[in-house]
Amino acid sequence: MDSLKKTILEKIKPSEQEQADLKFVADELMYKIDSLTFKVGLLGVKSQLVGSAARGTWISGTHDLDIFITFPDDTSREDLESYGLSVGRQVAKEAEHWDEHYAEHPYVKMRYKGFDVDLVPCYRVSSASSILSAVDRTPFHNEFIIANLNGLEDDVLLLKQFMKGNGVYGSELKTEGFSGYLCELLLINYGSFEKVLEAASDWRPGLLLDILEHGKQKFKDPLTVIDPTDPKRNVAAALSLDKFCSFIDVSRSFIEAPDEKMFFPSPLSPISDSEANERMADRKTTILAIVFETPDVVDDIFYPQFAKMENSVVPMLEKSDFTVLKSGKWSGDESVVVIELMAGILPDVKRHRGPPVWVRSHAEKFREKYVDNEDAYSFSIEDGFYVAEIPRKYASAKYLLESELKGCSLGKHISKSVKDGFVILEGKNILEIEDVGFRSFLNGWL
Amino acid sequence: MDSLKKTILEKIKPSEQEQADLKFVADELMYKIDSLTFKVGLLGVKSQLVGSAARGTWISGTHDLDIFITFPDDTSREDLESYGLSVGRQVAKEAEHWDEHYAEHPYVKMRYKGFDVDLVPCYRVSSASSILSAVDRTPFHNEFIIANLNGLEDDVLLLKQFMKGNGVYGSELKTEGFSGYLCELLLINYGSFEKVLEAASDWRPGLLLDILEHGKQKFKDPLTVIDPTDPKRNVAAALSLDKFCSFIDVSRSFIEAPDEKMFFPSPLSPISDSEANERMADRKTTILAIVFETPDVVDDIFYPQFAKMENSVVPMLEKSDFTVLKSGKWSGDESVVVIELMAGILPDVKRHRGPPVWVRSHAEKFREKYVDNEDAYSFSIEDGFYVAEIPRKYASAKYLLESELKGCSLGKHISKSVKDGFVILEGKNILEIEDVGFRSFLNGWL
Numbered sequence: 001m002d003s004l005k006k007t008i009l010e011k012i013k014p015s016e017q018e019q020a021d022l023k024f025v026a027d028e029l030m031y032k033i034d035s036l037t038f039k040v041g042l043l044g045v046k047s048q049l050v051g052s053a054a055r056g057t058w059i060s061g062t063h064d065l066d067i068f069i070t071f072p073d074d075t076s077r078e079d080l081e082s083y084g085l086s087v088g089r090q091v092a093k094e095a096e097h098w099d100e101h102y103a104e105h106p107y108v109k110m111r112y113k114g115f116d117v118d119l120v121p122c123y124r125v126s127s128a129s130s131i132l133s134a135v136d137r138t139p140f141h142n143e144f145i146i147a148n149l150n151g152l153e154d155d156v157l158l159l160k161q162f163m164k165g166n167g168v169y170g171s172e173l174k175t176e177g178f179s180g181y182l183c184e185l186l187l188i189n190y191g192s193f194e195k196v197l198e199a200a201s202d203w204r205p206g207l208l209l210d211i212l213e214h215g216k217q218k219f220k221d222p223l224t225v226i227d228p229t230d231p232k233r234n235v236a237a238a239l240s241l242d243k244f245c246s247f248i249d250v251s252r253s254f255i256e257a258p259d260e261k262m263f264f265p266s267p268l269s270p271i272s273d274s275e276a277n278e279r280m281a282d283r284k285t286t287i288l289a290i291v292f293e294t295p296d297v298v299d300d301i302f303y304p305q306f307a308k309m310e311n312s313v314v315p316m317l318e319k320s321d322f323t324v325l326k327s328g329k330w331s332g333d334e335s336v337v338v339i340e341l342m343a344g345i346l347p348d349v350k351r352h353r354g355p356p357v358w359v360r361s362h363a364e365k366f367r368e369k370y371v372d373n374e375d376a377y378s379f380s381i382e383d384g385f386y387v388a389e390i391p392r393k394y395a396s397a398k399y400l401l402e403s404e405l406k407g408c409s410l411g412k413h414i415s416k417s418v419k420d421g422f423v424i425l426e427g428k429n430i431l432e433i434e435d436v437g438f439r440s441f442l443n444g445w446l
Numbered sequence: 447m448d449s450l451k452k453t454i455l456e457k458i459k460p461s462e463q464e465q466a467d468l469k470f471v472a473d474e475l476m477y478k479i480d481s482l483t484f485k486v487g488l489l490g491v492k493s494q495l496v497g498s499a500a501r502g503t504w505i506s507g508t509h510d511l512d513i514f515i516t517f518p519d520d521t522s523r524e525d526l527e528s529y530g531l532s533v534g535r536q537v538a539k540e541a542e543h544w545d546e547h548y549a550e551h552p553y554v555k556m557r558y559k560g561f562d563v564d565l566v567p568c569y570r571v572s573s574a575s576s577i578l579s580a581v582d583r584t585p586f587h588n589e590f591i592i593a594n595l596n597g598l599e600d601d602v603l604l605l606k607q608f609m610k611g612n613g614v615y616g617s618e619l620k621t622e623g624f625s626g627y628l629c630e631l632l633l634i635n636y637g638s639f640e641k642v643l644e645a646a647s648d649w650r651p652g653l654l655l656d657i658l659e660h661g662k663q664k665f666k667d668p669l670t671v672i673d674p675t676d677p678k679r680n681v682a683a684a685l686s687l688d689k690f691c692s693f694i695d696v697s698r699s700f701i702e703a704p705d706e707k708m709f710f711p712s713p714l715s716p717i718s719d720s721e722a723n724e725r726m727a728d729r730k731t732t733i734l735a736i737v738f739e740t741p742d743v744v745d746d747i748f749y750p751q752f753a754k755m756e757n758s759v760v761p762m763l764e765k766s767d768f769t770v771l772k773s774g775k776w777s778g779d780e781s782v783v784v785i786e787l788m789a790g791i792l793p794d795v796k797r798h799r800g801p802p803v804w805v806r807s808h809a810e811k812f813r814e815k816y817v818d819n820e821d822a823y824s825f826s827i828e829d830g831f832y833v834a835e836i837p838r839k840y841a842s843a844k845y846l847l848e849s850e851l852k853g854c855s856l857g858k859h860i861s862k863s864v865k866d867g868f869v870i871l872e873g874k875n876i877l878e879i880e881d882v883g884f885r886s887f888l889n890g891w892l
Contacts, residue, residue: 201806203804241829242829245802246827249803249813282794283793283795284793284795284841285795321769325793325797342789342793347730348730349729349731349771357694358649358650358651358691360648367695381691381692384651384668384687384690384691395730
């Protein structure tokens with residue numbers, strides 16, 4: 001295990017030169033910010049390097065710098081936003097390119113000397129429980145990790161890479177996995193990379209980790225890790241049940257047979273037309289794809305809508321008696337929801353169960369509507385209920401989607417995009433989508 | 447309504463001549479029995495006419511006579527059976543043909559001067575609550591009805607004919623409908639044919655009718671009618687929920703639009719090949735028929751087994767992911783269970799959900815079995831559970847039935863018959879069954 005860890009670290013731990021380069025650029029940027037604020041008389045405003053760069057837990061090749069511009073907590077929100085942005089803009093003058101983003105406050109993102117730099121204004125408050133905006137918490141995280149990690153930085157690198165390799169790293173809404181801070185806390189809690197994996201092998205949903213033993217609030221998340229800097233917050237709130245379970249699964253596999261490949265799995269190759277057709281022919285199911293242009297919004301806005309779309313379309317199909325075996329989704333320039341059905345075409349006859357015969361007023365209405373209905377196939381009593389056999393409105397799943405997709409609950413931006421146009425592809429026609437990203441996804445899904 | 451009732455009664459009420467004929471034959475037989483028993487010194491043994499013939503509630507053309515040979519209650523069971531049968535055999539000497547049947551006691555059934563006669567030995571006990579065998583209750587029913595019907599005989603005839611016309615008359619296990627005694631009690635309870643139908647229009651399951659207000663025991667049947675002669679017995683115990691509801695349904699229809707046709711509906715004609723094929727083509731479903739030779743047992747033995755067969759085969763199909771739209775059954779020389787499926791062929795791929803990932807020992811076993819299984823299509827985690835896509839054992843419903851029918855819970859006699867041979871017919875092949883009875887059934891079912 002030790003030699004395996006060493007092999008991995010050789011690949012992912014920044015070299016001394018790489019570390020020096022990062023430190024140099026970070027120092028340069030902080031010096032610029034501090035000189036600027038001093039020059040314009042912004043007393044009490046200070047720059048601070050936070051995140052993995054500050055903690056020595058960044059993976060070689062990832063060149064992200066999070067530099068916070070911290071303001072005294074009696075600054076008005078208006079001043080913080082305008083001065084913060086103005087400082088950012090000044091610094092960005094020398095960037096290769098930059099733009100402004102809007103989270104709780106506006107902030108500047110820039111590309112500078114090969115680094116992706118966020119210049120984020122925040123309040124400098126006395127404790128994490130008295131923060132004025134969400135980002136104010138970050139410096140406290142920084143402080144706690146630096147004070148407690150005690151030489152576990154290499155193990156953090158290993159855990160992050162292991163999670164990346166297995167698709168569970170990242171707390172953004174696209175991934176719903178483990179954040180960097182969560183990795184660091186898991187190491188502080190368990191003590192080493194192997195111990196985290198050994199513990200995870202026996203995790204069950206509902207697990208509570210409370211390093212400082214100060215949590216009081218209950219959370220319903222699969223995993224609760226009480227934030228040492230703020231007992232009311234669950235650091236693992238973004239982790240989905242399936243990513244929680246995936247991590248349990250891969251931890252067990254690794255413990256049983258440690259293997260470098262689990263850190264660096266080879267990506268799935270794009271599936272060819274012939275291979276895809278062969279697999280579809282093997283399965284003998286009906287595959288449908290809903291294809292629309294990806295709306296131009298950030299991932300954290302898009303992915304929840306994308307999930308909502310899937311959770312709206314699948315029940316619609318099921319309500320119309322189609323049996324959905326599975327569904328999946330992929331997004332690039334176009335977005336695609338793929339759905340596998342037992343059958344894409346159902347019989348014309350549909351059984352429509354009415355009220356119990358003894359509920360007289362409802363029963364009489366139902367009877368009147370269907371008993372001599374020319375379109376109905378039959379009318380009978382089963383288990384005490386009236387049952388009419390009537391023609392099915394949508395015998396084709398493709399036609400159902402074409403007709404009713406716009407009426408589904410899709411979220412604002414996807415709804416607009418779908419209204420602008422979409423197509424439903426069936427069977428081998430899904431191979432009209434040639435995007436290699438989609439084809440790689442399909443290779444795993446099909 | 448009165449003129450309609452009159453019209454119906456003209457068709458179903460026995461003429462004076464028919465009544466006189468029946469009385470003559472009944473008296474003749476009872477005289478024979480009493481002379482016989484007197485001759486051989488069976489003191490205290492007396493014959494008694496019971497049933498609808500005794501109560502004047504028999505429908506013209508139905509020539510059934512139930513004559514009981516009643517023994518004192520201190521007779522041994524052995525003596526009752528041997529003497530009872532011996533008397534029956536003597537009387538039957540003059541019958542056109544006769545045979546012996548076995549219920550709780552052996553008894554003689556014979557065809558005599560155009561009448562179907564049962565000669566049944568029973569105990570003459572002091573009250574219906576102290577009976578020694580099930581048939582001992584009948585004389586008490588007779589007594590209660592004769593004492594309470596008070597001129598409602600014609601209404602009983604109407605109600606029986608109405609129930610016959612609508613398929614709900616008869617408490618044998620083939621029909622699970624209303625017995626003659628139950629019809630009589632309903633009339634005593636409600637007062638007239640119309641009042642029974644009006645009340646039934648508002649019936650709900652769980653209804654309790656207790657004419658003498660002496661019932662104590664609770665019954666879970668759809669309808670409970672406490673036996674006036676035995677408070678522990680529900681006279682409507684054999685009535686199924688669907689026959690109960692059918693009667694509610696037809697009662698409402700008749701009250702709304704009284705029509706002679708509801709008493710004498712024209713029987714369904716046998717469906718032709720072309721009509722059947724057209725209907726199947728319209729429905730676009732898969733129809734299967736299980737055909738086997740009807741075992742040589744009485745209906746009350748056969749029909750519960752036949753129902754058991756249907757209730758065993760349908761879940762087996764559903765367990766293998768086939769969607770059963772409806773099922774039905776018919777029996778003549780051959781017996782047939784017909785089943786309509788959404789589709790008779792399913793995709794080869796089957797989703798097999800395993801244990802939750804966090805239940806470690808089960809999860810590890812499931813994983814080991816399927817994760818690198820060459821036959822498996824995929825292995826994944828969904829909603830916290832492992833899911834393996836595996837090849838379906840039975841993609842064809844016909845093949846499933848052919849392979850597994852013998853292993854189903856079928857009941858003793860049907861099981862034997864099925865083991866001797868059966869066929870599964872699919873689609874238009876069901877028209878290989880040309881029996882007109884089956885074709886009439888199919889006309890209603892399809």
